[in-house]
Amino acid sequence: MSKIAFIGLGNMGSPMAHNLIKAGHTVTGFDLSADALKVLEQAGGQAAASAEEAVKGVEVVVSMLPASQHVAGLYLGEKGLFSQLPAGTLVIDSSTIASDTSREVGKAAVEKGIKFLDAPVSGGVGGAVAGTLSFIVGGSADDFAQAKPLLEKMGKNIFHAGETGAGQVAKVCNNMLLSILMAGTTEALALGVKNGLDPAVLSEIMKQSSGGNWALNVYNPWPGVMEGVPASNNYQGGFQVDLMAKDLGLAWETALNSKSSIPMGSLARNLFALHAQKGNGSLDFSSIQQMFAE
Numbered sequence: 479m480s481k482i483a484f485i486g487l488g489n490m491g492s493p494m495a496h497n498l499i500k501a502g503h504t505v506t507g508f509d510l511s512a513d514a515l516k517v518l519e520q521a522g523g524q525a526a527a528s529a530e531e532a533v534k535g536v537e538v539v540v541s542m543l544p545a546s547q548h549v550a551g552l553y554l555g556e557k558g559l560f561s562q563l564p565a566g567t568l569v570i571d572s573s574t575i576a577s578d579t580s581r582e583v584g585k586a587a588v589e590k591g592i593k594f595l596d597a598p599v600s601g602g603v604g605g606a607v608a609g610t611l612s613f614i615v616g617g618s619a620d621d622f623a624q625a626k627p628l629l630e631k632m633g634k635n636i637f638h639a640g641e642t643g644a645g646q647v648a649k650v651c652n653n654m655l656l657s658i659l660m661a662g663t664t665e666a667l668a669l670g671v672k673n674g675l676d677p678a679v680l681s682e683i684m685k686q687s688s689g690g691n692w693a694l695n696v697y698n699p700w701p702g703v704m705e706g707v708p709a710s711n712n713y714q715g716g717f718q719v720d721l722m723a724k725d726l727g728l729a730w731e732t733a734l735n736s737k738s739s740i741p742m743g744s745l746a747r748n749l750f751a752l753h754a755q756k757g758n759g760s761l762d763f764s765s766i767q768q769m770f771a772e
Protein backbone atom coordinates (compact mmCIF):
# COMPACT_ATOMS: atom_id res chain seq x y z
CA MET A 479 0.00 0.00 0.00
CA SER A 480 1.25 3.48 -0.86
CA LYS A 481 1.40 6.79 0.94
CA ILE A 482 -0.34 9.24 -1.36
CA ALA A 483 -0.84 13.02 -1.33
CA PHE A 484 -4.01 14.17 -3.10
CA ILE A 485 -4.18 17.86 -4.06
CA GLY A 486 -7.55 19.23 -5.23
CA LEU A 487 -10.54 17.59 -3.54
CA GLY A 488 -13.40 19.05 -5.60
CA ASN A 489 -16.25 17.32 -7.43
CA MET A 490 -13.85 14.85 -9.05
CA GLY A 491 -10.87 14.74 -6.68
CA SER A 492 -12.92 14.03 -3.56
CA PRO A 493 -14.50 10.74 -4.76
CA MET A 494 -11.22 9.71 -6.44
CA ALA A 495 -9.37 10.15 -3.14
CA HIS A 496 -12.09 8.19 -1.34
CA ASN A 497 -11.60 5.26 -3.71
CA LEU A 498 -7.86 5.24 -2.96
CA ILE A 499 -8.64 5.19 0.79
CA LYS A 500 -11.16 2.36 0.27
CA ALA A 501 -8.44 0.39 -1.51
CA GLY A 502 -6.28 0.63 1.64
CA HIS A 503 -3.89 3.44 0.70
CA THR A 504 -2.89 6.17 3.16
CA VAL A 505 -4.13 9.44 1.69
CA THR A 506 -3.19 12.91 2.92
CA GLY A 507 -5.07 15.63 1.09
CA PHE A 508 -5.00 19.36 0.60
CA ASP A 509 -7.60 21.70 -0.86
CA LEU A 510 -8.17 25.44 -0.50
CA SER A 511 -11.66 24.58 0.77
CA ALA A 512 -11.94 23.65 4.46
CA ASP A 513 -15.19 21.79 3.72
CA ALA A 514 -13.44 19.54 1.21
CA LEU A 515 -10.82 18.68 3.84
CA LYS A 516 -13.55 17.78 6.37
CA VAL A 517 -15.12 15.38 3.84
CA LEU A 518 -11.71 13.75 3.32
CA GLU A 519 -11.27 13.22 7.06
CA GLN A 520 -14.74 11.72 7.34
CA ALA A 521 -13.76 9.24 4.61
CA GLY A 522 -10.66 8.16 6.56
CA GLY A 523 -8.03 10.43 5.00
CA GLN A 524 -5.76 12.98 6.66
CA ALA A 525 -6.12 16.70 6.07
CA ALA A 526 -2.99 18.82 5.59
CA ALA A 527 -2.67 22.57 6.12
CA SER A 528 -0.83 23.06 2.82
CA ALA A 529 0.27 21.18 -0.29
CA GLU A 530 3.86 21.23 1.07
CA GLU A 531 2.70 19.50 4.25
CA ALA A 532 0.56 16.97 2.34
CA VAL A 533 3.49 15.66 0.27
CA LYS A 534 5.88 15.09 3.20
CA GLY A 535 6.99 11.45 3.20
CA VAL A 536 4.69 10.29 0.37
CA GLU A 537 5.64 8.09 -2.60
CA VAL A 538 2.93 9.35 -4.93
CA VAL A 539 1.27 12.73 -5.54
CA VAL A 540 -2.05 12.97 -7.40
CA SER A 541 -3.47 16.37 -8.41
CA MET A 542 -6.97 17.19 -9.66
CA LEU A 543 -7.12 20.96 -10.17
CA PRO A 544 -9.29 23.27 -12.32
CA ALA A 545 -6.90 24.54 -15.02
CA SER A 546 -3.33 24.97 -16.36
CA GLN A 547 -2.36 27.88 -14.11
CA HIS A 548 -3.27 25.93 -10.96
CA VAL A 549 -1.13 22.94 -11.99
CA ALA A 550 1.85 25.10 -13.01
CA GLY A 551 1.50 27.07 -9.75
CA LEU A 552 1.45 23.89 -7.65
CA TYR A 553 4.57 22.25 -9.09
CA LEU A 554 6.79 24.94 -10.65
CA GLY A 555 8.74 27.92 -9.35
CA GLU A 556 10.81 28.45 -6.23
CA LYS A 557 7.99 27.46 -3.91
CA GLY A 558 6.53 24.76 -6.18
CA LEU A 559 6.36 21.15 -5.03
CA PHE A 560 9.15 20.06 -7.40
CA SER A 561 11.56 22.09 -5.27
CA GLN A 562 10.87 19.81 -2.31
CA LEU A 563 9.85 16.37 -3.66
CA PRO A 564 12.62 13.74 -3.55
CA ALA A 565 13.80 12.18 -6.80
CA GLY A 566 11.83 9.05 -7.67
CA THR A 567 8.46 10.43 -6.48
CA LEU A 568 5.62 9.55 -8.87
CA VAL A 569 3.43 12.56 -9.74
CA ILE A 570 0.11 11.98 -11.52
CA ASP A 571 -1.76 15.08 -12.69
CA SER A 572 -5.35 14.20 -13.62
CA SER A 573 -6.52 17.78 -14.26
CA THR A 574 -7.64 18.62 -17.81
CA ILE A 575 -5.14 21.28 -18.88
CA ALA A 576 -3.20 22.50 -21.93
CA SER A 577 -0.86 19.82 -23.32
CA ASP A 578 1.91 22.45 -23.49
CA THR A 579 1.62 23.05 -19.75
CA SER A 580 1.77 19.29 -19.10
CA ARG A 581 4.94 19.11 -21.20
CA GLU A 582 6.46 22.09 -19.36
CA VAL A 583 5.67 20.55 -15.97
CA GLY A 584 6.88 17.12 -17.20
CA LYS A 585 10.20 18.61 -18.34
CA ALA A 586 10.74 20.31 -14.96
CA ALA A 587 9.96 16.99 -13.23
CA VAL A 588 12.53 15.07 -15.29
CA GLU A 589 15.20 17.66 -14.42
CA LYS A 590 14.64 16.77 -10.74
CA GLY A 591 14.45 13.02 -11.29
CA ILE A 592 10.71 13.08 -10.53
CA LYS A 593 8.35 10.82 -12.53
CA PHE A 594 5.48 12.75 -14.11
CA LEU A 595 2.34 11.54 -15.89
CA ASP A 596 -0.48 13.64 -17.35
CA ALA A 597 -3.56 11.52 -16.76
CA PRO A 598 -6.79 13.41 -17.55
CA VAL A 599 -10.00 11.49 -17.06
CA SER A 600 -13.27 10.90 -18.83
CA GLY A 601 -16.45 9.68 -17.14
CA GLY A 602 -17.57 12.64 -15.01
CA VAL A 603 -18.50 12.77 -11.34
CA GLY A 604 -20.57 9.56 -11.67
CA GLY A 605 -17.52 7.70 -12.95
CA ALA A 606 -15.35 9.19 -10.21
CA VAL A 607 -17.76 8.01 -7.50
CA ALA A 608 -18.19 4.54 -9.03
CA GLY A 609 -14.45 4.15 -9.70
CA THR A 610 -15.10 3.59 -13.40
CA LEU A 611 -13.24 6.59 -14.89
CA SER A 612 -11.21 6.30 -18.08
CA PHE A 613 -7.64 7.53 -17.56
CA ILE A 614 -5.90 8.82 -20.69
CA VAL A 615 -2.23 8.89 -19.78
CA GLY A 616 0.87 10.54 -21.23
CA GLY A 617 4.39 9.72 -20.00
CA SER A 618 7.03 7.00 -20.13
CA ALA A 619 6.01 3.34 -20.37
CA ASP A 620 7.81 2.55 -17.07
CA ASP A 621 6.05 5.34 -15.15
CA PHE A 622 2.73 4.29 -16.71
CA ALA A 623 3.30 0.68 -15.56
CA GLN A 624 4.01 1.90 -12.01
CA ALA A 625 0.89 4.10 -11.92
CA LYS A 626 -1.54 1.62 -13.50
CA PRO A 627 -2.42 -0.39 -10.35
CA LEU A 628 -3.26 2.87 -8.54
CA LEU A 629 -5.28 4.25 -11.44
CA GLU A 630 -7.22 0.96 -11.54
CA LYS A 631 -8.51 1.76 -8.03
CA MET A 632 -10.16 4.90 -9.46
CA GLY A 633 -10.96 3.84 -13.01
CA LYS A 634 -11.86 1.01 -15.35
CA ASN A 635 -10.18 1.83 -18.68
CA ILE A 636 -6.55 2.92 -18.36
CA PHE A 637 -5.02 4.02 -21.69
CA HIS A 638 -1.40 4.87 -22.43
CA ALA A 639 -1.69 7.55 -25.15
CA GLY A 640 2.06 8.23 -25.63
CA GLU A 641 4.74 10.53 -24.20
CA THR A 642 4.13 13.44 -21.78
CA GLY A 643 1.28 15.67 -22.99
CA ALA A 644 -0.25 12.89 -25.11
CA GLY A 645 -2.94 12.23 -22.50
CA GLN A 646 -4.14 15.83 -22.73
CA VAL A 647 -4.07 15.79 -26.55
CA ALA A 648 -6.09 12.54 -26.72
CA LYS A 649 -8.59 13.87 -24.19
CA VAL A 650 -9.27 17.10 -26.13
CA CYS A 651 -9.53 15.17 -29.43
CA ASN A 652 -12.17 12.93 -27.85
CA ASN A 653 -14.14 15.78 -26.29
CA MET A 654 -14.00 17.85 -29.48
CA LEU A 655 -15.45 14.90 -31.43
CA LEU A 656 -18.08 14.37 -28.72
CA SER A 657 -19.17 18.03 -28.94
CA ILE A 658 -19.48 17.78 -32.73
CA LEU A 659 -21.48 14.54 -32.50
CA MET A 660 -23.79 16.02 -29.89
CA ALA A 661 -24.35 19.30 -31.77
CA GLY A 662 -24.99 17.41 -35.02
CA THR A 663 -27.38 14.99 -33.36
CA THR A 664 -29.44 17.80 -31.81
CA GLU A 665 -29.59 19.63 -35.15
CA ALA A 666 -30.83 16.48 -36.97
CA LEU A 667 -33.44 15.75 -34.30
CA ALA A 668 -34.77 19.32 -34.44
CA LEU A 669 -34.98 19.19 -38.24
CA GLY A 670 -36.96 15.93 -38.14
CA VAL A 671 -39.33 17.12 -35.42
CA LYS A 672 -40.00 20.42 -37.24
CA ASN A 673 -40.99 18.29 -40.21
CA GLY A 674 -43.47 16.20 -38.29
CA LEU A 675 -41.39 13.27 -37.00
CA ASP A 676 -41.58 11.79 -33.51
CA PRO A 677 -38.14 12.34 -31.86
CA ALA A 678 -38.14 8.79 -30.45
CA VAL A 679 -38.93 7.24 -33.84
CA LEU A 680 -36.31 9.38 -35.61
CA SER A 681 -33.74 8.56 -32.90
CA GLU A 682 -34.32 4.83 -33.41
CA ILE A 683 -34.04 5.13 -37.21
CA MET A 684 -30.77 7.11 -37.04
CA LYS A 685 -29.39 4.84 -34.30
CA GLN A 686 -29.82 1.79 -36.55
CA SER A 687 -28.62 3.65 -39.68
CA SER A 688 -25.40 5.30 -40.78
CA GLY A 689 -25.98 8.35 -38.52
CA GLY A 690 -25.76 6.17 -35.39
CA ASN A 691 -23.42 7.53 -32.69
CA TRP A 692 -22.75 7.62 -28.93
CA ALA A 693 -25.23 10.47 -28.28
CA LEU A 694 -28.06 8.49 -29.88
CA ASN A 695 -26.99 5.21 -28.27
CA VAL A 696 -26.63 6.24 -24.63
CA TYR A 697 -27.18 10.00 -24.15
CA ASN A 698 -30.18 11.06 -26.22
CA PRO A 699 -30.46 14.89 -26.02
CA TRP A 700 -34.22 15.13 -26.70
CA PRO A 701 -36.23 15.32 -23.42
CA GLY A 702 -38.20 12.16 -22.71
CA VAL A 703 -36.76 9.95 -25.46
CA MET A 704 -34.41 8.06 -23.14
CA GLU A 705 -34.76 7.38 -19.42
CA GLY A 706 -32.01 8.23 -16.94
CA VAL A 707 -30.15 10.79 -19.08
CA PRO A 708 -29.79 14.52 -18.26
CA ALA A 709 -32.16 15.49 -21.15
CA SER A 710 -34.98 13.73 -19.28
CA ASN A 711 -34.08 15.53 -16.04
CA ASN A 712 -34.14 19.18 -17.19
CA TYR A 713 -30.50 18.79 -18.28
CA GLN A 714 -29.35 18.49 -14.65
CA GLY A 715 -26.29 16.40 -13.73
CA GLY A 716 -23.97 15.01 -16.39
CA PHE A 717 -21.22 17.07 -18.04
CA GLN A 718 -21.59 20.84 -17.76
CA VAL A 719 -21.68 23.17 -20.78
CA ASP A 720 -18.98 25.28 -19.05
CA LEU A 721 -16.62 22.29 -18.86
CA MET A 722 -17.24 21.38 -22.50
CA ALA A 723 -16.57 25.00 -23.48
CA LYS A 724 -13.31 24.85 -21.49
CA ASP A 725 -12.22 21.62 -23.23
CA LEU A 726 -13.07 23.11 -26.66
CA GLY A 727 -10.91 26.10 -25.77
CA LEU A 728 -8.04 23.66 -25.06
CA ALA A 729 -8.69 21.90 -28.39
CA TRP A 730 -8.53 25.27 -30.14
CA GLU A 731 -5.25 26.16 -28.36
CA THR A 732 -3.81 22.76 -29.33
CA ALA A 733 -4.84 23.34 -32.96
CA LEU A 734 -3.35 26.83 -32.97
CA ASN A 735 -0.01 25.65 -31.59
CA SER A 736 0.24 22.80 -34.10
CA LYS A 737 -1.14 24.77 -37.08
CA SER A 738 -4.02 22.28 -37.39
CA SER A 739 -7.33 23.06 -39.02
CA ILE A 740 -10.41 22.26 -36.90
CA PRO A 741 -13.40 23.84 -38.70
CA MET A 742 -16.00 21.59 -37.07
CA GLY A 743 -14.36 21.91 -33.64
CA SER A 744 -14.26 25.70 -33.99
CA LEU A 745 -17.94 25.80 -34.85
CA ALA A 746 -18.77 23.54 -31.92
CA ARG A 747 -16.67 25.77 -29.64
CA ASN A 748 -18.64 28.84 -30.70
CA LEU A 749 -21.97 27.06 -30.29
CA PHE A 750 -21.15 25.88 -26.76
CA ALA A 751 -19.67 29.29 -25.82
CA LEU A 752 -22.85 31.04 -27.03
CA HIS A 753 -25.02 28.53 -25.19
CA ALA A 754 -23.00 29.15 -22.00
CA GLN A 755 -23.25 32.94 -22.45
CA LYS A 756 -27.03 32.65 -22.53
CA GLY A 757 -26.90 31.39 -18.94
CA ASN A 758 -26.80 27.65 -19.60
CA GLY A 759 -23.24 27.01 -18.38
CA SER A 760 -24.25 24.77 -15.49
CA LEU A 761 -26.60 22.60 -17.57
CA ASP A 762 -25.54 19.28 -19.11
CA PHE A 763 -23.92 19.73 -22.53
CA SER A 764 -26.76 17.85 -24.31
CA SER A 765 -28.87 20.99 -23.56
CA ILE A 766 -27.35 22.38 -26.78
CA GLN A 767 -30.59 20.81 -28.10
CA GLN A 768 -32.37 23.96 -26.87
CA MET A 769 -30.51 26.01 -29.46
CA PHE A 770 -32.25 24.11 -32.29
CA ALA A 771 -35.60 23.16 -30.81
CA GLU A 772 -38.22 25.54 -29.54
Ligand code: NAD
Pocket residue numbers: 485486487488489490491508509510511514529542543544545548552572573574575599600601602603716717718721724
Ligand atom coordinates in the same frame (compact mmCIF):
# COMPACT_ATOMS: atom_id res chain seq x y z
P1 NAD B 1 -13.78 21.50 -8.93
O1 NAD B 1 -13.76 22.96 -9.15
O2 NAD B 1 -14.96 20.86 -8.31
O3 NAD B 1 -12.51 21.10 -7.99
C1 NAD B 1 -11.26 21.69 -8.04
C2 NAD B 1 -10.74 21.79 -6.62
O4 NAD B 1 -9.40 22.30 -6.63
C3 NAD B 1 -11.55 22.76 -5.74
O5 NAD B 1 -12.00 22.07 -4.58
C4 NAD B 1 -10.55 23.87 -5.39
O6 NAD B 1 -10.73 24.39 -4.09
C5 NAD B 1 -9.24 23.12 -5.50
N1 NAD B 1 -8.08 23.97 -5.72
C6 NAD B 1 -7.91 24.98 -6.62
N2 NAD B 1 -6.65 25.47 -6.55
C7 NAD B 1 -6.01 24.75 -5.57
C8 NAD B 1 -4.71 24.78 -5.02
N3 NAD B 1 -3.78 25.64 -5.44
N4 NAD B 1 -4.40 23.89 -4.05
C9 NAD B 1 -5.32 23.01 -3.61
N5 NAD B 1 -6.58 22.93 -4.09
C10 NAD B 1 -6.92 23.80 -5.05
O7 NAD B 1 -13.40 20.83 -10.32
P2 NAD B 1 -13.66 19.32 -10.77
O8 NAD B 1 -15.00 19.20 -11.38
O9 NAD B 1 -13.25 18.41 -9.66
O10 NAD B 1 -12.60 19.22 -11.99
C11 NAD B 1 -11.21 19.05 -11.76
C12 NAD B 1 -10.54 18.80 -13.11
O11 NAD B 1 -11.12 17.64 -13.69
C13 NAD B 1 -10.73 19.95 -14.12
O12 NAD B 1 -9.54 20.10 -14.83
C14 NAD B 1 -11.86 19.44 -15.01
O13 NAD B 1 -11.80 19.98 -16.32
C15 NAD B 1 -11.58 17.95 -15.01
N6 NAD B 1 -12.77 17.11 -15.29
C16 NAD B 1 -13.96 17.35 -14.69
C17 NAD B 1 -15.05 16.54 -14.98
C18 NAD B 1 -16.41 16.79 -14.34
O14 NAD B 1 -17.40 16.22 -14.81
N7 NAD B 1 -16.48 17.59 -13.27
C19 NAD B 1 -14.92 15.48 -15.89
C20 NAD B 1 -13.68 15.22 -16.45
C21 NAD B 1 -12.61 16.05 -16.15
